[in-house]
Amino acid sequence: xxxxEMLRVPNPLKIATIPLLLVGSLVGNPAIAQSPTxxxxxxxxxxxLRRMDIAIGPTGEELPPGSGSAKEGAQVYLxxxxxxxxxxxxxxxxxxxxxxxxxxxxxxxxxxxxxxxRSPYATTVWDFINRxxxxxxxxxxxxxxxxxxxxxxxxxNNVIPEDxxxxxENLPQxxxxxxxxxxxxxxxxxxxxRLKGYPY
Amino acid sequence: xxxxRSSRRELLKLGAALAGGTTVALRGTAQAQEHNHPATxxxxxxxxxxxxxxxxxxxxxxxxxxxxxxxxxxxxxxxSPDVFGKVFHVATPLQDSVGVITPSSLHYVATTRxxxxxxxxxxxxxxxxxxxxDRPLTLTVDELKRFPSVTRLHFIECAGNxxxxxxxxxxETHGMTSCSEWTGVLLSTLLKExxxxxxxxWFVSEGAEEVKGASSIPIAKGMDDCLIAYGQNGExxxxxxxxPVRIMVxxxxxxxxxxxxxxxxxxxxFYMNYNEFGHLRPEDKELALGEQIGPKSVxxxxxxxxxxxxxxxxxxxxxxxxxxxxxxxxxxxxxxGKKWNRAQLKNTPxxxxxxxxxYEWRWDGTETEILSxxxxxxxxxxxxxxxxxxxxxxxxxxxxxxxxxDNSVMPWKIARDGSVTNGLA
Numbered sequence: 001x002x003x004x005e006m007l008r009v010p011n012p013l014k015i016a017t018i019p020l021l022l023v024g025s026l027v028g029n030p031a032i033a034q035s036p037t038x039x040x041x042x043x044x045x046x047x048x049l050r051r052m053d054i055a056i057g058p059t060g061e062e063l064p065p066g067s068g069s070a071k072e073g074a075q076v077y078l079x080x081x082x083x084x085x086x087x088x089x090x091x092x093x094x095x096x097x098x099x100x101x102x103x104x105x106x107x108x109x110x111x112x113x114x115x116x117x118r119s120p121y122a123t124t125v126w127d128f129i130n131r132x133x134x135x136x137x138x139x140x141x142x143x144x145x146x147x148x149x150x151x152x153x154x155x156x157n158n159v160i161p162e163d164x165x166x167x168x169e170n171l172p173q174x175x176x177x178x179x180x181x182x183x184x185x186x187x188x189x190x191x192x193x194r195l196k197g198y199p200y
Numbered sequence: 201x202x203x204x205r206s207s208r209r210e211l212l213k214l215g216a217a218l219a220g221g222t223t224v225a226l227r228g229t230a231q232a233q234e235h236n237h238p239a240t241x242x243x244x245x246x247x248x249x250x251x252x253x254x255x256x257x258x259x260x261x262x263x264x265x266x267x268x269x270x271x272x273x274x275x276x277x278x279x280s281p282d283v284f285g286k287v288f289h290v291a292t293p294l295q296d297s298v299g300v301i302t303p304s305s306l307h308y309v310a311t312t313r314x315x316x317x318x319x320x321x322x323x324x325x326x327x328x329x330x331x332x333x334d335r336p337l338t339l340t341v342d343e344l345k346r347f348p349s350v351t352r353l354h355f356i357e358c359a360g361n362x363x364x365x366x367x368x369x370x371x372e373t374h375g376m377t378s379c380s381e382w383t384g385v386l387l388s389t390l391l392k393e394x395x396x397x398x399x400x401x402w403f404v405s406e407g408a409e410e411v412k413g414a415s416s417i418p419i420a421k422g423m424d425d426c427l428i429a430y431g432q433n434g435e436x437x438x439x440x441x442x443x444p445v446r447i448m449v450x451x452x453x454x455x456x457x458x459x460x461x462x463x464x465x466x467x468x469x470f471y472m473n474y475n476e477f478g479h480l481r482p483e484d485k486e487l488a489l490g491e492q493i494g495p496k497s498v499x500x501x502x503x504x505x506x507x508x509x510x511x512x513x514x515x516x517x518x519x520x521x522x523x524x525x526x527x528x529x530x531x532x533x534x535x536x537g538k539k540w541n542r543a544q545l546k547n548t549p550x551x552x553x554x555x556x557x558x559y560e561w562r563w564d565g566t567e568t569e570i571l572s573x574x575x576x577x578x579x580x581x582x583x584x585x586x587x588x589x590x591x592x593x594x595x596x597x598x599x600x601x602x603x604x605x606d607n608s609v610m611p612w613k614i615a616r617d618g619s620v621t622n623g624l625a
Contacts, residue, residue, distance in 0.1 A: 042337075043336060
């Protein structure tokens with residue numbers, strides 16, 4: 001019985017209204033088309049998002065206000081006991097080295113893998129100090145301390161002069177030694193080889 | 201004869217007890233006590249009873265005769281736990297594995313800075329999705345579980361799962377891969393709920409552990425098969441696998457599968473997080489191999505440090521997987537790669553999941569080398585190290601480093617005395 005009903009030829013007027021309804025719901029009224037399906041969960045507050053948003057992209061748009069210089073950073077490096085793990089001026093500790101002793105004539109890819117030296121963006125240096133240091137006391141540094149430490153590490157790697165003050169405006173502008181000499185991500189395609197033309 | 205008679209008598213006694221009804225419980229206790237006697241050689245019930253403990257009843261344990269355990273990776277690397285209770289890289293005992301599921305207790309472990317497992321109260325944990333969405337969303341773990349769920353088999357493999365000539369066992373060469381049944385909510389379900397903006401090209405996934413490890417993942421992957429998982433092998437995730445919530449990025453290197461997931465931020469570009477700094481390479485081509493894992497397989501029996509008792513029949517068995525999709529075929533060679541034979545697949549291959557393969561073999565007792573290779577559903581083929589070096593147009597040397605996650609063929613050498621050793625040695 002039910003299937004016979006379905007087989008009945010529909011009213012031509014009704015057919016004509018179907019596309020109109022579709023256009024109306026998908027294009028004409030995006031608020032309706034995009035409304036949440038499940039309605040579970042809550043909207044985070046702007047303050048919650050600001051505190052949580054510690055992933056600093058290359059544009060630096062997430063950077064908080066603040067500033068610091070290499071001189072201040074050298075002081076923070078001692079006060080916060082960075083020196084205990086990373087050694088005096090970034091070399092000789094148990095933790096990864098933060099400075100290369102190789103000369104300026106050596107290409108950056110032939111030097112050690114050191115974050116404030118090889119990173120394409122100074123924002124990544126700021127980001128990692130902010131989220132990951134000091135060991136055991138992560139997340140306790142103030143923005144000014146992180147700016148100062150970033151300036152110090154960039155200074156001891158000869159990336160910026162000692163008297164340069166870094167802040168949320170000029171940090172993303174720092175020219176890193178690697179320049180543009182690093183691999184860029186390819187456009188990921190579904191169900192495709194991981195590298196075009198690579199059979200393995 | 202005597203023992204048979206006595207057990208028949210006990211059955212009769214039990215029958216009488218059952219008929220008696222009220223005495224069943226008493227009789228049951230008497231039975232248990234009788235079986236508690238030391239084993240009588242030659243009797244049908246020669247093994248002593250395992251005393252039920254509270255722990256065994258509440259959360260079962262394996263037999264004391266099963267002793268397979270995880271080990272530090274690499275061998276000689278930092279022991280886990282160290283004196284501070286920190287956990288470093290730990291490898292799965294693949295040589296003892298059967299089927300395709302890795303028991304949660306034996307799943308390999310790696311942590312973002314190689315150390316720290318947070319003890320997260322799931323009632324306090326939230327996942328927030330924000331950035332290029334119409335409506336940012338914060339979910340508790342209970343709220344996440346209210347969304348439509350999926351259950352899928354997926355492997356996870358660490359980028360450090362590289363085989364070399366110094367390693368002895370398959371646990372050392374390949375133990376940084378594991379496969380579980382994962383349950384959770386598709387990320388696409390949540391992104392649709394939030395109203396994904398068309399300007400979103402990548403997302404950053406971030407954990408709640410001390411270093412808050414973060415990775416950039418393409419949005420096409422996120423909308424396809426990424427899974428916000430809260431279940432593993434029928435129970436909540438283990439802390440070592442990211443309790444209470446992790447993201448599965450099927451087929452991508454292990455580090456992308458952010459544990460203790462607290463945040464997903466939709467962004468319009470590639471974010472150079474610290475994890476991405478670790479992937480940095482001079483060339484685009486090599487960088488591309490640091491994301492999706494290629495086709496890979498390994499023979500787990502017979503494998504390094506095992507011993508064949510003598511010539512005769514063996515079922516060669518192993519695991520195959522690919523980040524590109526489901527495994528399509530596996531081939532096994534028992535003559536050092538001269539002839540390749542189609543292996544049997546023991547379960548239906550699933551996308552980005554281990555599949556168990558086998559090949560029936562009669563060993564004639566001569567020295568030989570056994571190898572396996574696989575092809576996946578998108579046509580990628582597992583290659584010998586020499587082939588890979590040729591493709592990259594570099595001279596092949598003994599210590600050649602395969603670009604990206606090492607997915608080259610693994611040889612096992614079988615000596616005349618039946619001992620099995622690393623064919624790369």
